[in-house]
Amino acid sequence: xxxxxxxxxxxxxxxxxxxxxxxxxxxxxxxxxxxxxxxxxxxxxxxxxxxxxxxxxxxxxxxxxxxxxxxxxxxxxxxxxxxxxxxxxxxxxxxxxxxxxxxxxxxxxxxxxxxxxxxxxxxxxxxxxxxxxxxxxxxxxxxxxxxxxxxxxxxxxxxxxxxxxxxxxxxxxxxxxxxxxxxxxxxxxxxxxxxxxxxxxxxxxxxxxxxxxxxxxxxxxxxxxxxxxxxxxxxxxxxxxxxxxxxxxxxxxxxxxxxxxxxxxxxxxxxxxxxxxxxxxxxxxxxxxxxxxxxxxxxxxxxxxxxxxxxxxxxxxxxxxxxxxxxx
Amino acid sequence: xxxxxxxxxxxxxxxxxxxxxxxxxxxxxxxxxxxxxxxxxxxxxxxxxxxxxxxxxxxxxxxxxxxxxxxxxxxxxxxxxxxxxxxxxxxxxxxxxxxxxxxxxxxxxxxxxxxxxxxxxxxxxxxxxxxxxxxxxxxxxxxxxxxxxxxxxxxxxxxxxxxxxxxxxxxxxxxxxxxxxxxxxxxxxxxxxxxxxxxxxxxxxxxxxxxxxxxxxxxxxxxxxxxxxxxxxxxxxxxxxxxxxxxxxxxxxxxxxxxxxxxxxxxxxxxxxxxxxxxxxxxxx
Numbered sequence: 106x107x108x109x110x111x112x113x114x115x116x117x118x119x120x121x122x123x124x125x126x127x128x129x130x131x132x133x134x135x136x137x138x139x140x141x142x143x144x145x146x147x148x149x150x151x152x153x154x155x156x157x158x159x160x161x162x163x164x165x166x167x168x169x170x171x172x173x174x175x176x177x178x179x180x181x182x183x184x185x186x187x188x189x190x191x192x193x194x195x196x197x198x199x200x201x202x203x204x205x206x207x208x209x210x211x212x213x214x215x216x217x218x219x220x221x222x223x224x225x226x227x228x229x230x231x232x233x234x235x236x237x238x239x240x241x242x243x244x245x246x247x248x249x250x251x252x253x254x255x256x257x258x259x260x261x262x263x264x265x266x267x268x269x270x271x272x273x274x275x276x277x278x279x280x281x282x283x284x285x286x287x288x289x290x291x292x293x294x295x296x297x298x299x300x301x302x303x304x305x306x307x308x309x310x311x312x313x314x315x316x317x318x319x320x321x322x323x324x325x326x327x328x329x330x331x332x333x334x335x336x337x338x339x340x341x342x343x344x345x346x347x348x349x350x351x352x353x354x355x356x357x358x359x360x361x362x363x364x365x366x367x368x369x370x371x372x373x374x375x376x377x378x379x380x381x382x383x384x385x386x387x388x389x390x391x392x393x394x395x396x397x398x399x400x401x402x403x404x405x406x407x408x409x410x411x412x413x414x415x416x417x418x419x420x421x422x423x424x425x426x427x428x429x430x431x432x433x
Numbered sequence: 434x435x436x437x438x439x440x441x442x443x444x445x446x447x448x449x450x451x452x453x454x455x456x457x458x459x460x461x462x463x464x465x466x467x468x469x470x471x472x473x474x475x476x477x478x479x480x481x482x483x484x485x486x487x488x489x490x491x492x493x494x495x496x497x498x499x500x501x502x503x504x505x506x507x508x509x510x511x512x513x514x515x516x517x518x519x520x521x522x523x524x525x526x527x528x529x530x531x532x533x534x535x536x537x538x539x540x541x542x543x544x545x546x547x548x549x550x551x552x553x554x555x556x557x558x559x560x561x562x563x564x565x566x567x568x569x570x571x572x573x574x575x576x577x578x579x580x581x582x583x584x585x586x587x588x589x590x591x592x593x594x595x596x597x598x599x600x601x602x603x604x605x606x607x608x609x610x611x612x613x614x615x616x617x618x619x620x621x622x623x624x625x626x627x628x629x630x631x632x633x634x635x636x637x638x639x640x641x642x643x644x645x646x647x648x649x650x651x652x653x654x655x656x657x658x659x660x661x662x663x664x665x666x667x668x669x670x671x672x673x674x675x676x677x678x679x680x681x682x683x684x685x686x687x688x689x690x691x692x693x694x695x696x697x698x699x700x701x702x703x704x705x706x707x708x709x710x711x712x713x714x715x716x717x718x
Contacts, residue, residue: 141541143621144540144541144542144621145540145542145543147536147540147621147622148536148540148542148545149542151532151533151535151536151540152532152533152536152537152548154528154529154532154533155529155530155532155533155552155592155596156533156548158525158529158585158588158589158592159552159555159589159592159593161570161585162567162570162585162586162588162589163555163558163563163589165570166563166566166567166569166570167563167566169566169569169570170562170563170565170566173565173566173569222455225451226452226455229447229448229451229452230452232448233448233452238705240452240456241705241709242701242702242705243456243459243460244455244456244459245701245705245708245709246459246460246463246698247459247462249646249697249698249701249708250463250650250694250697250698251649251650251652251667251668251693251694251697252650252652253650253652253668253669253671253672254466254667254668254671254689254690254691254693254694255462255463255466255690255694257466257671257672257686257687257690258462258463258465258466258469258687258690259462260681261465261466261469261681261683261686261687262462262465264683266478266480267477267478267479267480269465269488272488303458303459303462307459308712311709311712311713312712312713315709315713357557360557360559361559363559364559364560364561364562365561366560366561366652366653367652367653370652371672384561385559385561385653388561388565389564389653389657392565393565393657398565398569401565402565402566405561405562405563405564405565406562408559408561408562409562412557412558412559412562415557416554416557419557420550420553420554
């Protein structure tokens with residue numbers, strides 16, 4: 106007997122006695138199945154536009170990307186299949202090695218700075234009585250404004266000859282000779298991290314502030330009465346309670362920072378001497394600027410394993426949180 | 434009395450001072466952008482250690498950079514392109530996202546959970562992962578160098594976001610509301626469109642504002658998929674037309690950056706609360 110698709114029709118002929126015995130139950134089952142099917146159909150229709158878009162412009166390009174990364178395609182010429190040669194070539198490419206190293210340093214340092222600064226700002230804003238809305242609104246500006254445009258302002262501020270940052274530091278007596286902010290490899294990556302922190306910190310501050318506001322002040326009072334000082338109250342009460350928000354914000358930020366493009370593209374263009382590339386900017390340089398599409402696709406897909414692990418961790422973390430909610 | 438004064442001083446040192454410094458650091462680049470945009474060229478290019486140099490203000494503000502922007506570049510065209518693309522892609526994403534979110538939040542069907550997870554995962558895919566193959570796809574659909582290249586690809590990161598946000602919002606609306614409507618004879622679809630969507634308007638507004646700013650700010654797709662000057666969006670146009678090799682035309686660049694930032698900042702100033710709720714909602718899920 107083929108697997109029954111509709112329990113109502115398949116059980117009816119097999120067990121007529123049951124039908125007579127509990128007719129109300131069966132008709133309910135039959136009706137439920139029909140509404141259920143209509144619900145499936147409605148769900149399918151409602152999901153269709155979104156899934157079509159995502160299939161066409163995410164899933165399909167992803168498959169195309171993997172196959173493209175195994176071709177020796179150049180702009181204007183169909184490529185030949187070359188297996189994993191593009192990846193092998195990148196693996197031994199010293200610029201690519203430098204790029205990978207940069208990306209990890211950039212992501213790590215920037216995320217830690219954004220988290221600690223963002224946390225400090227969130228705590229201060231939470232203690233503030235007046236002006237909270239105004240401060241929050243103005244602090245988010247770097248996050249709202251197109252990154253490329255605000256980064257251009259930073260590039261101008263870091264200009265080797267006319268830098269306002271140098272002017273300020275010179276006037277305050279910190280420097281005697283000019284600092285070339287984007288000139289050397291170390292200076293350049295530091296400046297890029299600085300701008301990333303400037304742009305990304307508000308996101309941490311505001312989301313952490315939203316998390317802080319859900320913590321009842323009673324908990325703090327209780328801890329204070331028990332003799333905990335501010336430092337202990339933060340690490341023993343606030344930090345653990347805020348952990349779910351912190352983790353998710355950090356994971357979002359890690360993905361975005363790891364896959365960043367705009368800051369480096371504008372500030373250094375990967376220079377000086379290809380020393381500040383991130384995966385995305387190097388992939389752009391290979392794939393678009395020099396037109397080696399296959400190798401470029403491989404360069405950006407090299408981000409995939411790390412992103413995949415982060416996403417996996419994030420899914421696991423969210424699931425765990427949901428399980429916890431159901432238990433409590 | 435002395436204790437109160439001491440506490441106030443401490444509050445000043447630990448709260449107002451650092452917060453003030455951070456706000457100044459946050460806003461300074463925008464201030465400097467604005468000053469540079471109106472500073473005449475002969476004042477601009479003075480070495481940083483010259484004694485009588487006042488970089489923080491100018492006594493002879495000039496509109497010449499703005500004039501140049503509209504006279505010699507296609508800035509007005511870029512503005513129109515950016516607006517059109519942002520509005521269209523936001524509209525498409527809201528439409529797709531709303532429907533999908535309703536299905537995922539309210540209907541029971543096989544694979545519902547898996548699809549929800551799948552959409553969440555695409556939300557986390559950064560644009561830089563797929564820009565090269567996506568460019569190939571755009572070319573094979575013959576959409577290259579048209580606004581549709583962006584209108585159809587921006588939803589790839591906007592739909593997951595809108596869906597995720599609206600799912601959370603729909604869950605806060607009591608089911609009884611639409612059940613009542615269905616008892617009164619409305620179909621499920623009618624209940625959704627007439628009852629649930631109107632109640633969800635604040636959520637839709639939040640998602641829309643956020644999606645609009647995201648597509649206004651997008652850079653890499655616009656950089657890779659568009660090539661002719663007339664098709665460009667503001668971020669790409671400003672960067673590609675006002676930087677020639679190593680020469681940066683800082684006056685017009687900053688004027689363009691300012692004008693490109695003002696619309697989003699303006700919209701944002703009216704909808705701060707919605708924006709923040711979208712941002713925090715997107716994280717909480």
